Amino acid sequence: MESQFLGNKDFKITNQNVTESCPSNIAIIKYWGKYENQIPANPSISYTLNHCKTNTSMEFVAGEAFSVQTFLSGNEEKKFAEKIEKYFKSIEVYLPWILQGKYIIKTENTFPHSSGIASSASGFGAIAKCLMTLDEVFNPEAYSLEFKIQKASFLARLGSGSACRSLYNGLVVWGKTQELATSSDLFAVAYPNEEIHPIFKNFNDWVLLIHEGEKSVSSTVGHGLMTTNPYAERRFQEAHENFEKLKSILATGDLEAFIKLTEHEALTLHAMMMMSDPAFILMKTGTLEVINRIWDFRRITGLPLFFTLDAGANVHLLFPNDLQQDKIENFINQDLLQFTQKGGVVKDVMQF
Template sequence: MATMTQQWQASMPANIALIKYMGKRPGQHAINASLSYTLEQYLTTVTLTLANATSFRQPNTWPKPAQKRFISHLNYLKSTFSISEHFTIDSSNNFPSDCGLASSASSFAALTQCFFNFMASHDRQSHSTTPESIAYHSSKGSGSSGRSFFKPWGVWEADTFRSANLPYDNLNHRLIMIDNQPKRVSSSEAHQRVRTSSHYQKRAARANERFNELTQEISNKNWDNVRAIAWDEFQDMHALFHTSQPPFSYFQPHTIQCLDLLKDSLINDKNGPVITMDAGCNIHLLFKKASHSEPYLDMLHHCCKDII
């Protein structure tokens, strides 16, 4: 007799940090507070199917080390909650890989939420199922994934995650794609290499100060100051890369060209975007209204591969 396939599924969004974390202590403890905006339109969907052995069935766009890390996180969850079942993992994004969106955040959040859905269906709920608790467990696979459980703003401090009750809850996000190739220096490697920078020692203090300033300026709806702080923050993070020993950079010629064009908007356009970058060459823009983005798309299209 045929048996019914048992499956559980979850979809979780990406997020973009305006206050970054770069450098971490063992156990995924961030050295500073970070603040992110959740990008609800960019989703990773994970399906867990009960199986005889744990395996990964995502199309071959994921390198083997990434697949191993994903399975390792599932094994962490199984061990933590004394689960003996095995699963086949399917994972897919509704956005391109290596486009500058941190798919590790959405994918590990989706895997963790999917695992908790499985436990709920089997009445194994002697543990906390609050978003804060699930986010904590998700962060053991990818620190930034913990922020994806909160919207529109997520906060990560030490090993805790929470929502931030802030305005600007419907920002329009555009991604300026300079390149869609895998990074030569992974984010995980960057976390280690920045420790050799002469700017690293006081990095946490600078980031925490900006965190406090930014949350205050967002609360006050002071858009000009929000934009200025976000600009200074990502420049500070990239300065760590440029001053590491040996130095490295994610900036490409077209990254610099686009940033030069965008920098004028900080002074000359009151409706201009928040500008930020992660550890990569692509640029993220957040606008108060979608209509405000049109002049920028026209201005930037010639110096990038695509605008998403």
């Protein structure tokens, strides 16, 4: 129930300056399609990254007229400030003090903008963490750590759906599914660590920057087009079915099945885009070249290099952190980097 997150009106505000950091995440089972108030149309599960983060400082000047000023890597971003002002107004019921002052928000990403890594996820995650730190200072009630993270995930979701998954480490679930009793549409939860085979706890994620510019169709528009997509309901059903399969895969350590499911989910995401009205394609020629070369490499060598895609052209290369990774890294450097726009690659790991 959302009522558990309603704010305490007995607060006392003071000038504060807080700093928080939040990583991005990459989904294995994709979230694509939503209902009002950022409710997902299907459950999703993601890996939280280790190095790709947003670092945010939030200065709160108590008693000033409500306003938001935002800076990204030192440059003022007025459009983003307008978006944050609208967001803050929408969550006042959960943080009753939020409009009682002025904000100066400074944020930096440890990864390139438009790199196929969800900056909205890490960005809104960091903002939600800052807000919860302020709320803890302004309210007399003591929060448990579990509640603080859960409410931060809830607030992050209202800014950017996938952001709610970035508040936890490891594998993270968002969206109600019978495969996980604690799952919710309102916030994300960590997937039980004890139900994950060790092989899935130490992975590389190298992102090939095939296209570094702005996407032709935003994710917000793409989600909206699912409301008229004739294949949407079947897709939502399939996500539930894939979650059931994944639960078994994670428990048994079936890497081959994990690869098959992960790549199928990535391609299904882009298939939904192509079957929208109007249809759109975010993959580039380089994206397809990389996918085909990965398939050839895996067929010839048997080595577990595979891919996933976000809502864009860039390719997330996934492979275990083990003794075979040198051969995989050599292949990436020698055969795949040529398809990037500027030789760009972001190297991250998923360890927990």
